[in-house]
Amino acid sequence: MRNLLCKRIAFIVVMVLALTSMPVNILNLVAESPAPTQLPTPIISIYQLGNGTKTLNVQWSDIIPDYVLSDMRIRRIINGQDQGLGTSVDDVLSQITFQPGNEYQIQIGFVSQHPDWLDSELSNIVTWQMPQDSLPAPVISLAGSVLSWNAIDGVNFYAIYINGEHAALIYGTNVDLLGIYEFYHGVFQIYVIATTTAPTTPGAFSSE
Numbered sequence: 001m002r003n004l005l006c007k008r009i010a011f012i013v014v015m016v017l018a019l020t021s022m023p024v025n026i027l028n029l030v031a032e033s034p035a036p037t038q039l040p041t042p043i044i045s046i047y048q049l050g051n052g053t054k055t056l057n058v059q060w061s062d063i064i065p066d067y068v069l070s071d072m073r074i075r076r077i078i079n080g081q082d083q084g085l086g087t088s089v090d091d092v093l094s095q096i097t098f099q100p101g102n103e104y105q106i107q108i109g110f111v112s113q114h115p116d117w118l119d120s121e122l123s124n125i126v127t128w129q130m131p132q133d134s135l136p137a138p139v140i141s142l143a144g145s146v147l148s149w150n151a152i153d154g155v156n157f158y159a160i161y162i163n164g165e166h167a168a169l170i171y172g173t174n175v176d177l178l179g180i181y182e183f184y185h186g187v188f189q190i191y192v193i194a195t196t197t198a199p200t201t202p203g204a205f206s207s208e
Contacts, residue, residue, distance in 0.1 A: 034116070036115065036116050036118045038118040038119075038120060039060075039064065039068075039110040039112055039117055039119060039120035040060040040062040040064065040110070040120060041060070041110075041120050041121040042058055042059070042060050042089075042108055042109065042110055042120060042123040043059045043060060043123060043124060044056060044057065044058050044106065044123045044126050045057045045059075046126055046127075047164065055191070056093060056106065056126070058092060060110075060120075064110075068114055068117050071113040071114065072089075072110055072111065072112065072113065073086065073087060073113065074086035074087070074092050074108055074109070074110065074111065075109040075111050075119075075122075076096065076108055077106070077107040077108065077122065078096065078105070078106055079104055079105050092108055103128070104127070104128040105127055105128075106125065106127075106128050107123055107124070107126075108122070108123050109121065109122045135154075135155060135194040135195070136152055136194065137193075137194070138158065138192045138193075138194055140190070140192050145176055145177045146175070147160070147190065148174040149173055149192050151173050152194040155195065156195075157169050157170065157171055158172075158193065158194055159192070159195050160180065160190070160191075160192055161189075161193065162181050162190050163188055163189055164189070167180050167181045168181075169195075
């Protein structure tokens with residue numbers, strides 16, 4: 001009886017050892033974050049209005065989400081020199097001084113502020129020619145539908161452009177936009193240009 005009990009205990013021990021020695025496959029699952037997406041390369045061109053005044057037009061080929069676009073910065077390269085970051089694709093050349101009569105090579109790039117988006121490649125290069133004797137650009141502000149700007153010395157009139165179209169020629173420093181343009185739902189680009197009585201010497205664009 002005692003021998004039988006010993007055999008049973010030995011058998012149980014052997015089974016336990018056999019079970020504990022069985023190989024176990026452990027699968028480690030690692031959740032990988034998606035690779036960052038590169039911002040599309042900007043495409044720039046010089047856009048000329050009917051009166052000969054020019055502005056910089058910025059486009060891109062792929063969709064940029066609103067949350068990325070609203071925080072995006074603009075790298076400005078002028079004649080091969082980095083001029084720092086701009087804050088809006090609608091006003092790329094703000095706070096950059098151009099001398100009348102000089103020629104400038106302009107290139108830009110999109111700079112991401114989000115870790116899941118990478119900076120873009122630099123754009124194509126365009127040539128910007130500042131006209132001689134250009135008047136200063138008015139600084140504009142908007143309160144409701146009333147657009148206002150600072151007076152420019154020696155200027156009699158101010159040309160209002162909305163989405164690239166000439167909307168009005170104003171004598172003064174403010175105008176109710178609802179009285180000069182039929183608006184609909186959307187985003188509108190508004191510029192003011194200082195001009196003398198001679199239409200051949202327009203000033204620079206205001207800020208947008």
